[in-house]
Amino acid sequence: MEIDKVKDPATVKLHSQVEMGSMELKSILGYDDQGLVAAPEKKSSDEAPLKVLYSSGSGSFNRKVMRNTVVHSIRTVVFSSRLNLLMPFGPLAILVQTLTGHHGWVFLLSLLGIIPLAERLGYATEQLACYTGPTVGGLLNATFGNATELIISIYALRNGMIRVVQQSLLGSILSNMLLVLGCAFFAGGLVFSKRPQVFNKPTAAVNSGLLLMAVMGLLLPALLHTTHTELHFGKSALALSRFTSCIMLVAYASYLFFQLKSQRSLYVPVDEGEEIHSDASDDDEEVPEISKWESIIWLTILTAWISILSEYLVNAIEGASVALNIPVAFISVILLPIVGNAAEHAGAVMFAMKDKLDITLGVAIGSSTQISMFGIPFCVMVGWIMGVPMDLNFQLFETATLFITVLVVAFMLQEGTSNYFKGIMLILCYIIVAASFFVHIDPTAIQDKPPETKE
Template sequence: MMDSHSHCHSHSLPLIQESGNISSSSRIRLLLANFQQVLLGTKLAVLFPAVPLAVVASHYHFGNVLLFTFSLFALAPLAERVSFLSEQIAYYAGPTVGGLVNATCGNAPELIIALMALQKDKLEVLKWSLLGSTLSNILLVLGSSLFLGGLANLSKERKFDQQQANVNLSLLLLCSQCHVLALMVGSVSSSSSSHTRMSLDLSRACSIVMLITYFACLFFQLKTHRQHYDILEDSSSDNGDSSDDAPVIGVTSACIWLVLMTTMVSVISEYIVGTIEDASKSWGMSVSFLCIILLPIAGNASEHAGAIIFAYKNKIDIALGVTLGSSTQITMFVTPVSLIAAWIKGIPLDLDYKLLETGSLVMAILIASLILQDGTWHYMKGVVLVVSYIVIGFLFFNLGTTF
């Protein structure tokens, strides 16, 4: 929560920027103020030095393992700032366009990493990174939120809005159906070439359907049932948090900073994708473990913390919106967009995540669906989700460096 000085400051900055006659000293002050808000306005700012260190490590060839380490730390603040800047732009764009901006940019780092992996023809890394982001949100973040929030609010009524959760969970179940069918195609095909062809055709058809369904969901949230979601958003402004909703920089500055931050995310993502195999061998961990467990934790650190804080404040509907909403964006938007991009480039990317990965995804979605079906929450439900994540993490950690 911002103090009174920063609250006043947040209202003055856009007004200063919009005035036509700004002196040189005012421009400098505005530039410094924007710099302070964007680069120092997050607790993850302590990790920003990792960004130039990663660039230097790449330029002077300090070694792929060191480069991967710096890049992993650099991804956390960059991803958080991309999310922050998209929210700033959304404030000026209005509810509908703003909602689209947030929906598109909300998981921009995951999409960029996926496209970088696609560019380098590392299809397994692409699949693992998207799977990891989904599992992290459904099990680790949601589980931690329910656990810590449940312990902090033992004496309060613990119910949540089921409509919001059911919409997201139904989309996640649809996604799991597409992945299971792509996996099962192999059991009915007569040859490997036939299997590949059938799997590709099915996956591409599913990706189109998933995208259409995702945009239908956006229409549902932003138009026909917006009043319901407005109630949930308004609750985040209660208890003196309303100052966080005001923009702290102007729309032009936000757009410029967003382009800059997204460019840096692209550079860092390219480093990560290019060095992850060497880090796997050096650390004695499987590539799948790094992609499914470590990478999502670094990329979504701020989002994770935000969801847990909301649950701690007994605002579980917002925590559910963050975790399940992010999972829905990854499975129903980022995944099909990656697949369609591969289709355009002639790369045979499908929805067949293989048996272990598909099983982990389906079980995670089923466990979350069962836990949330009655509209109540307590810390024991969080324990179940977190333990499920630990078991999956141990599975991929135990596979060795060859997987």
């Protein structure tokens, strides 16, 4: 006992010295009493050699890292799809236009060259949607998909091709609402055939209301002109179109604020389908293959290249109409929007097959809403600035087709579910519309006259 009493002060002193030394060592190493808790501080201490590496002899190292990143990005985007085998048709179309000027071949080659570019545009937007979320991702996909149509429209307006602008924009709306949405519902319904796919019904209702407002904006100038009840014949419909376009632009800006800021909770995707799957499978689906800035750069490059080929495509429309003996209305309303909407088409189908139906609706219906509430009024205002009498008088046949299409799609979306049968119905409706425009000749289009005079 006495020995223990003698040893206790020394032991206590020794332990205190050890603890003081260990605390000094821990403070130096950045550790805590609970173990390796302060890992971030250690990471910051490890960053010093890296900074020295980057600052001193890091020139070749940075170039090597950058080169590997660029090679990986090109390999992922350019060489990961079999459709990219069609990419050489784009430069070939420019070459044929430069050497021969054969409009039929230029039209066909441009058509084939845009398809893989538009599909890659949808892929890049899907990668960006992993960082931005489904609401902003669908809006981005619709925006980049419609950039081609807007550039084509501005170019056509500069050349006075008003009817081509009207018909191509109308065809883009019809293609998105019937063909793109129909193929997405059909593909998603086949993958998930055991249960119906669910989407956010309030979002679809808001988009349907905006589309009906756009139909009203297009219908009234057409009725005013057709019934010959204008106060100033030939001028009142144009003035009404410009005033209505301003109202529609204000409504679309209010819709964007409502969607992104005011009522964001209304646009939260339905997670009923995700609750069935495990968290591991969800994490695998959400992992992007390229970074956010790589997605933005690829979106810019692909949009610019698509716009260049679209210009050649528009210039070859009249020659292709004469060579193929097809009305310009059919080319403008059916063929041209199919190519322009290839990005939305591929993106909507891919999202539907992954059970991300809210993004599918944001791509297809959101794109139609953007064209009808922003694209068409924007072209009217651009025509006003250019001195071109671009108006909302889309003729009764075309406006009635749009009105019936909006009603059919609104009834399809009112339940908030989708399946492959609804997709088949929408695709068959588009076939009926395509057949109608194949036998329809616009009397105001000069380009429809050459096939008749040729005979």
